[in-house]
Amino acid sequence: MAAGAPRIFVSHLAGVPAFDPTGDQVGRVRDLVVMLRVGRRPPRLLGLVVELSTRRRVFLPMTRVTGVESGQVITTGVVNVRRFEQRPTERLVFGELLDRRVQLVETGEEVTVLDLAVQQLPARRDWEIDRVFVRKGKKGTFRRARGETLTVEWSQVTGFSLEEHGQGAESLLATFEQLRPADLANVLHHLSAKRRAEVAAALDDDRLADVLEELPEDDQIEILGKLKEERAADILEAMDPDDAADLLAELPEPDKERLLSLMEPADAAEMRRLMSYEEHTAGGLMTTEPIVLRPDATVADALARVRNPDLSPALAAQVYVCRPPDETPTGKYLGTVHFQRLLRDPPYTLVSSLVSDDDLQPLDPDATLPVIAGFFATYDMVAAPVVDEAGSLLGAVTVDDVLDHMLPEDWRETEFHLDEGDPKEKEQTVGKGAGIHGA
Structure with a gap:
């Protein structure tokens, strides 16, 4: 409606x-x-x-x-x-x-x-x-x-x-409902393992998928392991493909194959494709769900896709114009149209007439992390296309994926968002009334 x-x-x-x-x-x-x-x-x-x-x-x-x-x-x-x-x-x-x-x-x-x-x-x-x-x-x-x-x-x-009192997961989730996934992940990280499992069980699939993407690897594996296998497969399907593939890659081979067998065939094939690349390469970092448009799509079509609230700001910052098929891996990659350009042209304009960055060499799937970071810094990019030897778009690497792998491994456990005062004191203030410290 x-x-x-x-x-x-x-x-x-x-x-x-x-x-x-x-x-x-x-x-x-x-x-x-x-x-x-x-x-x-x-x-x-x-x-x-x-x-x-x-x-x-x-x-x-x-x-x-x-x-x-x-x-x-x-x-x-x-x-x-x-x-x-x-x-x-x-x-x-x-x-x-x-x-x-x-x-x-x-x-x-x-x-x-x-x-x-x-x-x-x-x-x-x-x-x-x-x-x-x-x-x-x-x-x-x-x-x-x-x-x-x-x-x-x-x-x-x-x-x-x-009710606002009590130890139940209902009250805790309602209290933190407005938190961004990264902040809710920080709350979960500091709960006991038992309490963390209770809260994870109570979250809906999309919310849990968003939160899992922001958790340290050990917490991800722990939570996924306590879910029923059918639900764990659903959560992986709801996650961004690159994050889901990273998590699957850390599981024992029997667990990985069992979860893949429970996923939709198309999603499972996508996971396998992503896991075939080395971890710190463009192929290993990319998402396979950028905005892809055919050459005959209009600016109005592009803006409608950009409005999707499920897209991250980095993915919504540009669209990729390719010949059919318009799902990765695509037909020939023709170029990129940035969001600012879409705002400057009439709605009926064809996106194929607006492509830019066609003079920039797109990222190769085997490009290493230093090469990717240099590309972003040199050209002031927030996302970049990954294209294979045949000229097909495989996906896009976003700046947040690059930062995730360049920061120290324990950066998610650092309370960088607490900019003043004693972090422990603020943690207690955040948890007051939500049943966190009695967990």
């Missing part, structure tokens, strides 16, 4: 069919999965529980929902058929929130929840429950059947939200 689309009441989603882009029915919606937050902030809608024709119930993330309209749900067509398992921080809307007794904040009057409304946030892929449809009157009485009904904002009722 596009930004600004109307609100949808969840009762209208019960049992509606879910279709893939070709029009084939995937299953039917049986519930919605949300994550409650501390205080009166609206819950985040994580995804849908979809029942397949085999009666198996699977989880469909909202990031894979492209449309909710006319009594149907449209998906990207990529559905993980692993059986849905509810996590500690998750709540089922139909199973746990409807018919619940809550209180109106203003009057303290008890009301019954009849329905909830969801809406997609503007310019983002996040969804929230922002309205509650309630009925006044005591539960189980005749008055309840005829009581006044009203729709109120989520913040106007209480009785849903998480």
